Amino acid sequence: MNMQASSNILNDAQQQAVTSTAPYTLVLAGAGSGKTRVLVHRIAWLIQTEHLSPYSVLAVTFTNKAAGEMRARIEKLLNLPTQGMWIGTFHGLAHRLLRAHFQEANLPENFQIIDSDDQQRLIKRILTSLNLDEKQYPPRQIQGFINAKKDEGIRADKFKPLDAHGMTLKRIYQAYEELCQRSGLVDFAELLLSAYDLFLKQPTVLTHYQQRFRHVLVDEFQDTNTIQYEWLKLLVGDQGHLTVVGDDDQSIYGWRGAKIENIQDFYRNFQNTLTVRLEENYRSTAGILKAANHVIANNFNRLGKELKAVSGQGDPIRLYTAFNDLDEAHFLAAQIKYWSGHGYSHEDIAVLYRSNAQSRVLEEALIAANIPYRIYGGFRFFERAEIKDALAYLRLIYYRQDDAAFERIINTPTRGIGDQTLMTIRETAKTHHCSLWQAVEIILTEKTLSNRALSALTAFIELIEHISNTIQPLQNLAEQMEETLKLSGLINHYRQEKGEKAQAKVENLEELITAASQFAPENSQLTPIQAFLAHAALEAGETQSQLTNDCIQLMTLHTAKGLEFKIVFICGLEEGLFPHELSIREEKKLEEERRLCYVGITRAREKLYLSYAENRRLHGKESFQRPSRFLGEIPASCLEEIRPKARVSRPVTQELNFSSSADVIYDGLKLGQRVHHQKFGYGVITNYEGHGENARIAVKFESEGLKWLLAGFAKLKSV
DNA sequence: AAGTTCCGAGTTTTT
DNA sequence: CTCGGAACTT
Numbered sequence: 001m002n003m004q005a006s007s008n009i010l011n012d013a014q015q016q017a018v019t020s021t022a023p024y025t026l027v028l029a030g031a032g033s034g035k036t037r038v039l040v041h042r043i044a045w046l047i048q049t050e051h052l053s054p055y056s057v058l059a060v061t062f063t064n065k066a067a068g069e070m071r072a073r074i075e076k077l078l079n080l081p082t083q084g085m086w087i088g089t090f091h092g093l094a095h096r097l098l099r100a101h102f103q104e105a106n107l108p109e110n111f112q113i114i115d116s117d118d119q120q121r122l123i124k125r126i127l128t129s130l131n132l133d134e135k136q137y138p139p140r141q142i143q144g145f146i147n148a149k150k151d152e153g154i155r156a157d158k159f160k161p162l163d164a165h166g167m168t169l170k171r172i173y174q175a176y177e178e179l180c181q182r183s184g185l186v187d188f189a190e191l192l193l194s195a196y197d198l199f200l201k202q203p204t205v206l207t208h209y210q211q212r213f214r215h216v217l218v219d220e221f222q223d224t225n226t227i228q229y230e231w232l233k234l235l236v237g238d239q240g241h242l243t244v245v246g247d248d249d250q251s252i253y254g255w256r257g258a259k260i261e262n263i264q265d266f267y268r269n270f271q272n273t274l275t276v277r278l279e280e281n282y283r284s285t286a287g288i289l290k291a292a293n294h295v296i297a298n299n300f301n302r303l304g305k306e307l308k309a310v311s312g313q314g315d316p317i318r319l320y321t322a323f324n325d326l327d328e329a330h331f332l333a334a335q336i337k338y339w340s341g342h343g344y345s346h347e348d349i350a351v352l353y354r355s356n357a358q359s360r361v362l363e364e365a366l367i368a369a370n371i372p373y374r375i376y377g378g379f380r381f382f383e384r385a386e387i388k389d390a391l392a393y394l395r396l397i398y399y400r401q402d403d404a405a406f407e408r409i410i411n412t413p414t415r416g417i418g419d420q421t422l423m424t425i426r427e428t429a430k431t432h433h434c435s436l437w438q439a440v441e442i443i444l445t446e447k448t449l450s451n452r453a454l455s456a457l458t459a460f461i462e463l464i465e466h467i468s469n470t471i472q473p474l475q476n477l478a479e480q481m482e483e484t485l486k487l488s489g490l491i492n493h494y495r496q497e498k499g500e501k502a503q504a505k506v507e508n509l510e511e512l513i514t515a516a517s518q519f520a521p522e523n524s525q526l527t528p529i530q531a532f533l534a535h536a537a538l539e540a541g542e543t544q545s546q547l548t549n550d551c552i553q554l555m556t557l558h559t560a561k562g563l564e565f566k567i568v569f570i571c572g573l574e575e576g577l578f579p580h581e582l583s584i585r586e587e588k589k590l591e592e593e594r595r596l597c598y599v600g601i602t603r604a605r606e607k608l609y610l611s612y613a614e615n616r617r618l619h620g621k622e623s624f625q626r627p628s629r630f631l632g633e634i635p636a637s638c639l640e641e642i643r644p645k646a647r648v649s650r651p652v653t654q655e656l657n658f659s660s661s662a663d664v665i666y667d668g669l670k671l672g673q674r675v676h677h678q679k680f681g682y683g684v685i686t687n688y689e690g691h692g693e694n695a696r697i698a699v700k701f702e703s704e705g706l707k708w709l710l711a712g713f714a715k716l717k718s719v
Numbered sequence: 720a721a722g723t724t725c726c727g728a729g730t731t732t733t734t
Numbered sequence: 735c736t737c738g739g740a741a742c743t744t
Contacts, residue, residue, distance in 0.1 A: 063733065091734045115734080134740095188734045223733095256732065355730050360736090377732080414720065538734065558731050580730055596731080619729060620735035723743065729736095 032283030094195035150189035221246030285314025329365035381541030478517035
């Protein structure tokens with residue numbers, strides 16, 4: 001935590017923002033200027049000094065983490081439980097509204113939230129039923145199209161196609177909307193759109209909330225999309241107060257529908273806006289801030305703001321020109337090794353990169369140097385396939401119309417219901433305009449399938465009914481979960497399978513029971529199962545358990561937003577990589593890349609390392625790289641170039657390694673040597689990287705082919 | 720229904 | 735190169 005956070009004194013600008021009495025307040029909060037502090041103090045001030053009821057406050061964030069932090073900090077500051085105060089994400093609040101007003105929102109009481117994985121499955125199903133080629137209409141693109149339209153508030157019937165392709169997109173969009181409606185499914189974008197429609201079409205509901213929420217406060221306002229902004233406008237109305245906090249220079253989600261214009265034009269849309277700039281930075285040293293200011297100054301479309309340092313000058317920014325990506329990774333590992341022995345712990349250090357593909361080489365270097373690391377991103381708990389399967393059982397038990405859940409588990413674990421049978425079910429559902437579940441019931445009555453398929457389907461229906469009857473009388477959510485896992489055969493399915501993967505899945509499913517037992521629903525208007533399913537959909541959970549202590553943090557620049565580290569490495573500063581190839585041609589996109597660079601630089605508190613490689617292996621090919629234009633935008637006076645001592649280069653060919661070295665890699669192992677491995681059998685060492693127990697050894701096995709093994713772990717025996 | 724091979728694509732991600 | 739999905743076997 002920085003110095004400011006621990007003190008209760010606010011600087012002038014912060015004070016002005018906290019105590020604004022204007023109807024609309026725009027707080028332009030630079031990186032590290034205490035924006036959450038302002039938001040929290042403002043809410044406290046409204047309640048304590050202005051005697052506003054906590055009941056009249058609505059605070060919106062983008063992530064559950066931010067919402068949780070805000071709630072905790074308000075509670076601490078006010079020393080009161082945040083009773084009645086609505087603090088949550090846009091999606092969470094929309095969900096709450098839709099549950100409370102499901103009828104007015106034209107939704108079934110049991111509507112389910114689907115994630116983008118479910119959404120894509122539904123779209124694929126629609127493409128098949130419309131006889132469309134997935135090559136011509138890639139599901140991912142369709143998904144992007146539908147979500148983009150929803151973000152703009154455009155439903156299928158409002159979409160005006162310009163050509164034949166557009167016509168088809170419209171047909172798909174319409175079919176998708178119908179399917180969701182029929183199955184009681186709501187995707188993420190739909191949560192927002194439905195909440196907006198609810199306000200727009202139900203004036204009584206809108207008036208109720210307008211009268212209740214006198215003060216609406218929004219965090220990270222630069223990330224709002226069209227529909228979120230419109231929803232806010234409706235909610236605030238003529239009488240409400242709106243405080244938005246954000247930083248146009250940190251808008252990096254334009255590609256996801258965020259409209260930077262929302263913050264840029266705010267004062268034009270709202271008369272009587274008080275604009276406050278928070279420019280004092282409590283996070284970084286002066287040198288780092290100077291670099292950040294210079295880089296971002298190259299953007300034209302800005303509200304304008306300059307970070308002012310509170311801390312001293314600090315170390316210069318270090319720049320390393322690597323020979324190639326391997327060299328860059330080795331350099332990073334060496335620097336990290338040095339600093340972690342000189343007063344810094346591993347968790348003080350972060351390595352940031354533009355795209356996930358870059359992490360691989362970095363990981364290998366860190367493994368070789370025996371540095372513990374943690375990668376942010378990737379699959380989260382509730383996104384894992386086996387967890388989603390388990391939850392799909394609950395969903396179907398809970399609401400038989402849920403086609404997404406049905407499709408997921410009809411043959412998971414396998415029970416002899418194959419593609420043919422499923423096709424018939426889909427056809428029947430289509431002709432009868434009913435759910436898949438109902439379609440199966442029709443098929444069973446009319447006996448329109450082979451006896452084998454009919455008995456498999458009967459067994460499935462009976463299974464679901466049986467689970468349903470068994471868990472209904474159970475009071476405890478964890479018991480219900482456990483019974484479902486047992487009776488569905490899901491957990492046994494993985495128990496029978498061998499291998500690490502299956503075992504991890506069993507562990508995850510067991511963890512799901514634990515999660516269910518620890519789950520405490522926030523409001524009691526939902527049944528425990530309903531609340532748990534909503535929780536799973538809206539909060540996908542942590543990427544990894546936080547057990548992994550004291551690790552180097554590896555993440556993309558996007559993921560780093562909102563975080564800070566004492567030492568930051570930004571690597572791969574090369575034209576085509578950062579700024580990315582696909583963003584280089586359009587000015588708007590390039591400016592977003594530059595903002596991303598600004599975000600990256602301002603993550604560093606004490607030390608910042610920048611690096612680029614002159615050669616990099618990209619898409620399997622070696623390519624020459626030019627340094628990023630962003631490097632040129634940093635004043636030379638801030639930079640100190642590091643000269644390489646010994647450069648690490650990629651082995652050009654295997655032969656080179658053979659001829660150049662006959663030395664021992666680890667424990668008497670040499671190149672070309674015949675070895676034996678417990679699991680993989682006999683093989684020959686064909687290549688290696690590094691020495692000692694952390695060396696990575698390539699062994700060509702007789703039966704298993706080429707494998708890279710870690711010398712210390714592999715227990716290779718020379719033969 | 721599981722294991723194989725072949726092909727093509729290849730930023731950024733939260734809800 | 736390296737992953738994932740589709741299409742093809744067994």
